[in-house]
Amino acid sequence: QKEVEQDPGPLSVPEGAIVSLNCTYSNSAFQYFMWYRQYSRKGPELLMYTYSSGNKEDGRFTAQVDKSSKYISLFIRDSQPSDSATYLCAMSSLGGSNYKLTFGKGTLLTVNP
Amino acid sequence: DAGVTQSPTHLIKTRGQQVTLRCSPKSGHDTVSWYQQALGQGPQFIFQYYEEEERQRGNFPDRFSGHQFPNYSSELNVNALLLGDSALYLCASSLGSNTEAFFGQGTRLTVV
Numbered sequence: 001q002k003e004v005e006q007d008p009g010p011l012s013v014p015e016g017a018i019v020s021l022n023c024t025y026s027n028s029a030f031q032y033f034m035w036y037r038q039y040s041r042k043g044p045e046l047l048m049y050t051y052s053s054g055n056k057e058d059g060r061f062t063a064q065v066d067k068s069s070k071y072i073s074l075f076i077r078d079s080q081p082s083d084s085a086t087y088l089c090a091m092s093s094l095g096g097s098n099y100k101l102t103f104g105k106g107t108l109l110t111v112n113p
Numbered sequence: 114d115a116g117v118t119q120s121p122t123h124l125i126k127t128r129g130q131q132v133t134l135r136c137s138p139k140s141g142h143d144t145v146s147w148y149q150q151a152l153g154q155g156p157q158f159i160f161q162y163y164e165e166e167e168r169q170r171g172n173f174p175d176r177f178s179g180h181q182f183p184n185y186s187s188e189l190n191v192n193a194l195l196l197g198d199s200a201l202y203l204c205a206s207s208l209g210s211n212t213e214a215f216f217g218q219g220t221r222l223t224v225v
Contacts (some may be wrong), residue, residue: 044216092212098169099210100158100161100169101160101214106154
């Protein structure tokens with residue numbers, strides 16, 4: 001079983017839709033959760049960074065963490081064509097000598113005008 | 114404020130050759146991590162450098178090595194290139210033990 005599972009999609013939605021992206025994980029030591037947006041042939045751009053459980057909102061983006069279910073989500077409201085990209089979830093435990101990020105495979109999102 | 118910069122952006126090498134990739138971290142950051150991203154996959158952790166030493170290493174062979182300089186910039190070296198080393202190589206910078214990491218645009222390496 002992979003440490004982080006993410007549905008690769010592709011996901012196609014009309015402009016203005018609410019988008020829900022999800023990841024599940026198996027390592028209960030994960031405490032820090034991130035969402036990155038990656039445009040084609042570019043480096044990942046950090047969208048959201050959260051610690052432990054709960055919600056965090058930034059503009060049209062909301063990140064949700066449910067540690068009891070080992071499940072994280074990213075919601076995008078009023079989606080725009082410029083949101084079309086691959087979305088990567090990433091996690092870290094930062095315990096002992098562990099500093100690395102563990103990523104999901106990414107979900108390819110297309111927002112159609 | 115300059116973000117993470119990587120060079121070169123693209124590179125084509127022949128099997129068996131050696132390659133060096135370079136990274137300058139975001140201003141104020143002192144930690145550099147390297148990741149390999151194959152097509153259609155998430156980034157895989159190669160190693161992290163802090164205070165000019167390799168602090169953690171992922172599951173990559175010894176052909177992959179690195180270095181961090183006193184100004185916090187870093188190099189990734191890959192020896193005896195294989196076709197399977199073709200990928201996007203990403204550099205990420207952060208501060209100390211903080212896991213909030215910012216990535217560069219990557220170096221696309223093609224091995225022929």
